[in-house]
Every structure is written in structure tokens, then in C-alpha cells.
Amino acid sequence: MRALVSLALLICLIISINADYTPDWESLDSRPIPSWFDQEKFGIFIHWGVYAVPSYSCDTAAEWYWHGLSEGSKCTKEFHDKNFGSNFRYGDFGTSFTAEFFDPNQWADLFQKSGARYVVLTSKHHDGYCLWPSFESWNWNSVDVGPHKDLVGLLSDAVKAKGLHMGLYHSLYEWYNPYYLKDKESKGASQDYVNKVLMPQLKDVINRYKPEVLWTDGEWEMPSTYWKATEFLAWLYNSSPVKDTIVVNDRYGSDTRSKHGGFYTEENHDDPKQLTTRKWERCYTIDKSTWGYARNHDISSYFSSEELVHTLIKNTAYGGNLLINVGPTKEGTIPTVFQDRLLDMGDWLKVNGDAIFKTHPWRVQNQTQATGKNIGFYTSNTGTVNYIMTGWPVDNVVALNDPKPSSNASVELVGFGKLKWSIDGVLKVMLPPLTIGQLPCKYAWTIRLINFK
Ligand SMILES: *[C@@H]1O[C@H](CO)[C@@H](O)[C@H](O)[C@H]1NC(C)=O
Ligand SMILES: *[C@@H]1O[C@H](CO)[C@@H](O)[C@H](O)[C@H]1NC(C)=O
Numbered sequence: 001m002r003a004l005v006s007l008a009l010l011i012c013l014i015i016s017i018n019a020d021y022t023p024d025w026e027s028l029d030s031r032p033i034p035s036w037f038d039q040e041k042f043g044i045f046i047h048w049g050v051y052a053v054p055s056y057s058c059d060t061a062a063e064w065y066w067h068g069l070s071e072g073s074k075c076t077k078e079f080h081d082k083n084f085g086s087n088f089r090y091g092d093f094g095t096s097f098t099a100e101f102f103d104p105n106q107w108a109d110l111f112q113k114s115g116a117r118y119v120v121l122t123s124k125h126h127d128g129y130c131l132w133p134s135f136e137s138w139n140w141n142s143v144d145v146g147p148h149k150d151l152v153g154l155l156s157d158a159v160k161a162k163g164l165h166m167g168l169y170h171s172l173y174e175w176y177n178p179y180y181l182k183d184k185e186s187k188g189a190s191q192d193y194v195n196k197v198l199m200p201q202l203k204d205v206i207n208r209y210k211p212e213v214l215w216t217d218g219e220w221e222m223p224s225t226y227w228k229a230t231e232f233l234a235w236l237y238n239s240s241p242v243k244d245t246i247v248v249n250d251r252y253g254s255d256t257r258s259k260h261g262g263f264y265t266e267e268n269h270d271d272p273k274q275l276t277t278r279k280w281e282r283c284y285t286i287d288k289s290t291w292g293y294a295r296n297h298d299i300s301s302y303f304s305s306e307e308l309v310h311t312l313i314k315n316t317a318y319g320g321n322l323l324i325n326v327g328p329t330k331e332g333t334i335p336t337v338f339q340d341r342l343l344d345m346g347d348w349l350k351v352n353g354d355a356i357f358k359t360h361p362w363r364v365q366n367q368t369q370a371t372g373k374n375i376g377f378y379t380s381n382t383g384t385v386n387y388i389m390t391g392w393p394v395d396n397v398v399a400l401n402d403p404k405p406s407s408n409a410s411v412e413l414v415g416f417g418k419l420k421w422s423i424d425g426v427l428k429v430m431l432p433p434l435t436i437g438q439l440p441c442k443y444a445w446t447i448r449l450i451n452f453k
Contacts, residue, residue: 023234025260031237033262033279036165036212037247039358040117041316042349043167043213044342045283045325046155047122047291050129050146052330053093054080055295062327063292066090066127067175090127097146102332104158110334111164114342115349117357118165120215120323123152123205128174134204136197147332156209167213167247168205172198172227174218188226202232203240210242216251224253224260233261249281263321272318275361281321284311286341293327293335302337305344309443312345312356313388317377319361344442351415351441355379355386355448364402369393376447378402385449386414396431398447403427406451414448415440 021027051063058075060068068076069090080088111119124130130141132152138144142151152168159166174180179193205211214236219227229252237243248262258264258278266272266282285291286308287301294301303311308324315322324345326338349356359379367387368375374391376398385403411421411429420430429447439445 021234021237023230025230028230028233028237029260031262034212034245034247036245037118037263037321038279040165041321041356041359042116042312042345043118043120043165043281043321043323044111044114044116045120045169045215045291045323046328047125047169047293047325048151048328049122049125049131049292050090050093050097050127051125051292052328053096054084055293055330057290057292057294057297061290061292062294063125063127063290065292070176091140094129094140094145097142097330099142099147099149099151099330099332102147102149102151102154102328104154105161107155107328107334108158108162108164110339110342111159112162113346114324115346115353116164116324116342118167118213119155119159120167120169120213121152121155123168123170124174124201125169126171126173126175126218128171128177130201132205132208134201136201136204152205152209156211165212166209167215168209168211169215169217170202170205171218172216172251173221183226184221188222191226191228194226194228199228199232203235206236206240206242206246212242212245213247215249219251219256220254222253223255227253229253229256229261266320271314272320275319275365279321280319281323282311282315283323283325284308285325286338287327291325291327293329299337303341305341305348306443308341308345309348310390313377313390313444316356316359316379317361317365317388348441348443352388352444352446354381355388355414355446359386367400367402369398383451385452387447387449388444389447390444392445393431396433398429398431400427400429403449403452405449406453409449409451412448412450413440414446419447 021031047063051065054065055062056065056079059073065076069080123132128137128140130137132150133143134141142149156166177193179196183190183193236246250257250261250264252261264278264280266280268284286303287294287297312322326334328334359381362378362380362385364378366375366377374389374393376387376389379386387400411419413419422428
């Protein structure tokens, strides 16, 4: 009898573990975002494809070159006609996407040194060109045309071998796919593009490469019903080989951003202003106005390492992840300006990583210092509060209104050691008078408040 009861309990348990998600937003939105994603905080975005050949940005981002050319960007058309001729089609760039210097291990090594914990590569952008041998994109993928390599496969293996999480970006729409244009014209009455191209492709990249992030985009022209988003996500969460680890975003139709899906996406350069209940990620270009590499941009177009480190700190304080974008060249190199920025971020994280990774937003998000008007941001771990200063106070004293010490509290400057402190109405922390050579890092410094509330 007892054995029977336990057996019944066991069966109930198995059924509840296998509780399937149903293809509707209420059920799909109830899936918790796999916990690794909130812990890892910092990823690298890569926009790479045929647009790296013209590699030109005037009034559109470089990866929108074809669109600009076809939809009336004057400066793009002028550049194109002058340098390639008006009969040269975008597709003709394919053979010049050579990637002869592409070394996936070198890329993965750089990403690891940047301190990033995950990588998201464009498997397909809006031009439809695929970085893997997609059957549905015959003669318009990186094995048939250009590099003659499975770029998604090669980079996925190298990134995973470094212990980083690998993810894939995938554009839902394709600007000029005839099936898509016909479906759009019918206002979604036909779904040939979704049935014949998109669904097979999405399942193919998931089954082949087992990514842990699927970063969809290009969803905005049609509703999620057209994209069969709920059916796809139910498959992804119930039956796919990555059902337990895959993280998705909120780009599944004109009706879904900041409403449905996995994490919510923020794009580019605004500061976060408040805490949110849903996990979010900000994707962020290093070259301020383009995701694909633009050969015609100079240094003034790029954020400094200090700006990038400060952005990572702010995002973390408000519970967000940061996905920093690099644009490789058609030869398969990552321009040295991106390498410089990533390595600087890595040096900073080597010292301050514990104040970023696996942290949570604290009760208060920031505090400005009276002297020097420096602002600092809070993050927290169990029992510990981190105050990350984006500037060094002129009088070497930091005054904090909110942290309250326990009886065994102590204070450290991360990368240096214990600090003197006192409670004088507010918490006052005395910083050591360090020379530039003695500072533990550049750009921002963490005061760790141990056993504070
Ligand atoms: C700092 O926090 C205050 C109060 O929540 C907020 O109004 C302000 O926007 C924050 N500043 C920054 C730069 O995050
Ligand atoms: C320090 O104080 C905190 C909070 O009162 C307590 O949880 C912790 O166990 C204490 N640690 C030690 C080493 O006494």
C-alpha cells in the first residue's frame, strides 16, 4: 500500500516536472528566465554579414546598407554608384565577404578577456544572408557564397570551449524575400514565408547549434500570430534540445515588445531610470551610430572605455544586462578599436567583477557625492553592499546616506584593502591617498560594505 502511494506521488511529481507550456502568452510568459542569464550580466553582440563588404554608414547603420540603397538614402546611393557602379547589386557583394583571417579561437579569447559571459552572433540579418549552411537560403549563405565556412558552427564551438554561453540573433523578416513580400501584401492571409523559410530555419539553428540565447528581431511589421510565435516558443520550451537553458527576448511581433516573451529589450544609449519586475537587457553599440562595421567612421564615433564601464555599472545597478556590440570586417578581423575597448572592460572586471556578476539591485540605486558631484551606483550580494564610484572624491571622503552597519561590519576598497569608516549621521568612508600608479583600476572604484543593510 505504502509503495503504491509513493509510486503515485512519484508519477505526480514527474508529470508536474514535465508540465508543458501551452501555445498562448499567459502560459509562455509564466516560464522563469533561466537563472544563468541574470547572473552573467555582460555579453558581446556581433553584427557580421555581407554588409561588412561595403562597410559604409551615412544616414543609416552599416547593416542597413541594402535597405538604404533601395529605399532612397541619397548618400548611400551616391557612395554606391561612385564606387561600385549603379548596376552593381547588393547580392554581388557576397563573393567579397571573404573572412580569410577569421580565427574563431582568437575571437573567443578576446571575448573571454573582455570579461563577457555570453556571445550573440547574427545568424541571419534582415538581408536574409545566413552565416550557416541554411537549406532555405540556398546560395545566400556563408558556405555557398563568400567565406565557404559555417561561421555559426565555428564560432559556437570556440565560444563554448571557453566556457562562455553562446547565443544567436535571428531576423524574423527579410526585407526582400519574395515569400515575405507576398505575405505582407496579403496582410498575413498567406504565411508562406513563415512556413517555408522562418520556422525551418529557426528549428535548424536551435537543433544544430543549441544556442542558449535566441535573440530575435525584425518582428515589427507583422503581429505575433503571423510569425506563429506562440507555437514556436511552446516547441522551444517543451521539446527543443535547449528547453531548460534557452533565453529569449520580447521581439515576437508588433504586439510583443515589453509585453511578452523572455527578457525585455532596451536598445542603445539611454540611462535606466527605475527598477522593473521583468528582467531586461540593453544592447549597445560601441560605434555610436551603427552595428555593422563602418569603415568611414573615425574615433569620434566610438564610445570610450570609461563610458562603456560606466554604462555596465548603471545597467547592473538597475537589474539589466548589457550586450555590447562589435562589428567585424569582411576579412574576419575585429577592428583594434573594439579590441581596445573590450580589453579595458576586462581589466576593470578582473578587479571589480564581484560587484557586477551574480549581484542584485539594492534598495537604493545611486548616490551623488557632495564634493566633485561624483555619482556612484549600488549593487548587492548576500550581506554585502557595493558602492561603485564613477569618480574619485576630491577630499578622499565618501559620505553615504543609506547603508546601515551590523555590529560586525567592515569596509574595503576592492583591489586595495580595509578602509577606515565612521558613522557621523551618515556613513563616512576614508579613502587612502593613492597615487595614480597605486589605484587598483581605472574608470570606477568599488567600496565593498560588508555586513551592511
Ligand atoms: C539616481 O537615483 C535617483 C533617485 O532614484 C533618480 O531620480 C536618478 O535618475 C538616478 N540617476 C542616475 C544617473 O541613475
Ligand atoms: C555578521 O553579522 C551578520 C548580520 O548581523 C550575521 O548574519 C553574520 O553571521 C555575522 N558574521 C560573523 C562572522 O559574525
